[in-house]
Amino acid sequence: MATLELLGFGQNGWGALLLVATLMTLAVTATALLIGAVLGTLVATAKLSGNVLLVGLGNVYTTVFRGVPELLIIYLIYFGGSSAVTAVGQWLGYEGFLGLPSFAAGALAVGIISGSYQAEVYRGAYLAIAKGELEAASAIGMNRTLRLRRVVMPQVLRYAIPGLGNVWQLTLKDSALISVTGLAELMRTSQVAAGSTRQYFLFYIVGGVLYLLLTSFSDRVFNRAERRANRSMPAAAMGQA
Amino acid sequence: MDIAFLSSAMVTLLKAVPMTLLLFSLSVFFGGLLALVIVTMRVSGNRILSGFAKGYIFVFRGSPLLIQMFLVFYGLGQFGVIRYSFLWPFLREPVVCAVLSLALCTAGYSAEIFRSGIRAVSPKEIEAARAIGMSGFLLVRRIIAPIAFRHALPAYSTEIVLMMKSTALASLVTVWEVTGVAQRLISQTYRTMEVFLCAAVIYLVLNFLILQAMALLEHSLSKHRRAAPPSAVKA
Numbered sequence: 001m002a003t004l005e006l007l008g009f010g011q012n013g014w015g016a017l018l019l020v021a022t023l024m025t026l027a028v029t030a031t032a033l034l035i036g037a038v039l040g041t042l043v044a045t046a047k048l049s050g051n052v053l054l055v056g057l058g059n060v061y062t063t064v065f066r067g068v069p070e071l072l073i074i075y076l077i078y079f080g081g082s083s084a085v086t087a088v089g090q091w092l093g094y095e096g097f098l099g100l101p102s103f104a105a106g107a108l109a110v111g112i113i114s115g116s117y118q119a120e121v122y123r124g125a126y127l128a129i130a131k132g133e134l135e136a137a138s139a140i141g142m143n144r145t146l147r148l149r150r151v152v153m154p155q156v157l158r159y160a161i162p163g164l165g166n167v168w169q170l171t172l173k174d175s176a177l178i179s180v181t182g183l184a185e186l187m188r189t190s191q192v193a194a195g196s197t198r199q200y201f202l203f204y205i206v207g208g209v210l211y212l213l214l215t216s217f218s219d220r221v222f223n224r225a226e227r228r229a230n231r232s233m234p235a236a237a238m239g240q241a
Numbered sequence: 242m243d244i245a246f247l248s249s250a251m252v253t254l255l256k257a258v259p260m261t262l263l264l265f266s267l268s269v270f271f272g273g274l275l276a277l278v279i280v281t282m283r284v285s286g287n288r289i290l291s292g293f294a295k296g297y298i299f300v301f302r303g304s305p306l307l308i309q310m311f312l313v314f315y316g317l318g319q320f321g322v323i324r325y326s327f328l329w330p331f332l333r334e335p336v337v338c339a340v341l342s343l344a345l346c347t348a349g350y351s352a353e354i355f356r357s358g359i360r361a362v363s364p365k366e367i368e369a370a371r372a373i374g375m376s377g378f379l380l381v382r383r384i385i386a387p388i389a390f391r392h393a394l395p396a397y398s399t400e401i402v403l404m405m406k407s408t409a410l411a412s413l414v415t416v417w418e419v420t421g422v423a424q425r426l427i428s429q430t431y432r433t434m435e436v437f438l439c440a441a442v443i444y445l446v447l448n449f450l451i452l453q454a455m456a457l458l459e460h461s462l463s464k465h466r467r468a469a470p471p472s473a474v475k476a
Contacts (some may be wrong), residue, residue, distance in 0.1 A: 067402070067408030067448045068441045072420050080433035176305035180413070187308060194315065201316035208304040208312065215303040 006197060007206060010052070014193045014203070020191035022210050027108050028185055034169060035111025040118025047123055058119065065116035070109075070174050077109035078181050080104070106178030106185075116170045121163035125134045125156040158229045165222030169215055186210055245436070249425055255378045257422040258443060264336070264418060268343035269401055275344060276351035283356055293354065300351030305412055310342040314414040332421040339411035347404050354400055358393030359385060391462050398455035402448050419443055 009015040038081040047058035065073065081100040130154065134152040137147045179188035190207030283294035301309065317323050317332055333338045354428025362385050370384045423440040427433050 034415070049386060063408045064445065066442060067406075068444045069420050071409045072437060073446070075420075075424055075427060076433055076437040079427050079431070080437070083431055083433060123319040173305040177410075179307070187305065190308065191311065194311075199319075201312065201319050204312040205314050206306055208300075208308045211304040211308065214302065216299075224460055 005200065006199060006202070011064055014197075015187075017193070018186070018206065018210065020141050021186045022214070024171070024184060025175055025186040025211075025214065028103060028110070028178060028183065029172045031103075031107040032110035032114050032171050032175065036114030036118045036167070037198060038170065039112060039115030040122055043115060043119035044122035044126065047119065048126060050123075062116045062119055065113050070113055070177050072178055072181070073113055074109040076108065076182060079111070081105050081108070082137070088209050098160075102178070102181035102183040106175070106181050106183050110171060110174050110178060113174060114167060117167045117170060118164070121167060122156060124163065126152065127157035128159045135235055161222065161226045161229055164174040165219070165226070168222065172211070172214060172218065174184055245431065246430075247435055249441060250430075250432075250436050251413035251442075254419055254422055254443055256438075257417055258447075260336075260416065261405075261408050261418040263352045264339055264343065264411050264416065267340045268347060268408070269404055271272070271340065272296070272347035272404070275348035276355055277296045277350055279352035280355040280359070283352060284359060285342055293368050298349045298352055301346050302353070306342065306346045306407055307413065310339065310410055310414055313342045313345075314338040331419060335411070339408075339414055339416050343404065343407055343411070346407070347400065350400050350403075351397065354393050354396045355389065357396070358389035358391075359390040362388045386461075388444060394455065394462070396458050398452060400461075401455070402451055405444070405448055405451060461466050 005012055007013060007015055007018075017172065043058045043061050046054040049055065078100060082098065082105075085098045085100055086096075089096075095194075133151055133155075137151045141149065175185060176187040177192060178185055182188065184192075186207055190203045193202035197203070279294050279297055281301035282290040283298070285291055313332075314335065317338075323329060323332060333342075366384055366388065368382065370380050375383065393466045408418055411418055412424060415421075417425075419440055423436050430436070
């Protein structure tokens with residue numbers, strides 16, 4: 001069974017490398033999601049601030065990074081970031097080309113994209129909070145920080161879970177594009193395995209199946225999280241969500 | 242900012258716009274047709290057909306487009322059956338592979354969008370149509386399809402904007418569309434920011450035009466929802 005040997009964990013097998021690559025995909029996606037969470041929160045806050053300048057900046061961010069192909073943004077961060085690093089290197093007296101590490105560049109680029117989608121998720125979740133609850137919190141004398149911590153954040157997180165699930169899936173699939181920077185994640189490793197064994201069909205099918213496992217598994221995790229976050233809600237409202 | 246460089250980069254990139262538009266229009270067209278087939282199977286009530294449609298949607302929505310595209314471009318040529326068939330002269334072309342994988346992928350997403358549109362058709366409207374004797378294809382053509390399409394339109398316009406962005410992946414299977422040309426320009430000149438700005442403007446304008454066209458379509462399909470303008474109401 002030549003196929004089994006190719007996919008196995010033996011000397012000629014790609015099993016171990018594919019497994020590591022799958023973990024790498026998870027790691028880079030999780031990092032990107034975290035970067036996106038920070039950026040998304042900032043952008044959502046800017047868009048909700050009511051300040052003309054901040055709202056404008058927020059709109060530019062979400063329009064540009066949701067409207068321009070992901071691949072182009074990865075090129076911008078990877079090549080642009082590398083030339084910036086090289087410039088800093090020259091300034092410090094180092095001659096020659098310095099590259100941005102592909103993990104950092106990839107996670108940052110996909111994180112920026114993820115942030116533009118997350119911003120809309122958080123904004124929607126904030127707007128879903130009943131006005132009366134915010135007023136009630138102010139009425140009993142909560143200050144802004146306390147209100148944010150006790151009333152706003154828990155609800156934003158709860159309302160945001162379904163949207164975040166979608167963003168995670170999107171980010172997971174976008175992470176395949178990081179392969180152009182040479183990072184040995186799942187896509188790149190399938191590509192290398194396919195090229196060096198000439199078994200293109202086999203390895204792209206296996207890579208695809210591993211992605212399907214990741215997406216369907218994370219779908220379950222998010223469904224469970226949603227059920228858990230809504231456990232105190234009446235059953236009827238849960239059915240709607 | 243170097244205006245001369247910006248304008249020459251813009252001219253180079255604009256020459257690649259027809260290829261991007263070709264990829265986009267062909268894959269939206271074929272993807273739309275395929276989505277209609279898949280959604281028909283999905284709502285058919287036949288367990289085998291709807292099971293197949295579910296599997297199709299799961300596979301094409303659950304894996305990255307890039308791996309699907311590489312599977313088509315590199316994977317298919319591996320089989321003698323395909324290499325020596327009448328299809329090979331077509332499947333050898335990168336553009337055909339790109340359109341094929343874009344269409345297969347968008348069909349999965351669009352089928353789900355169309356299905357949610359169909360589910361939004363009120364059962365009462367279908368009952369009414371049946372009561373006056375409509376059935377089968379007539380019912381679909383006159384009642385279900387127009388209402389479902391209108392409901393699906395906002396989500397579908399988001400999907401085709403995503404399609405426009407997805408055409409960028411064709412550059413990785415050697416099709417010279419806007420992103421591919423931009424990448425080549427960047428590696429020749431190392432002026433990442435300027436080239437990115439030009440390419441970004443092109444994509445944003447294209448997406449803006451798509452969204453405007455879709456909004457116009459939505460507007461013209463929902464005349465009945467707007468009150469008649471005051472001048473049209475006779476005293």
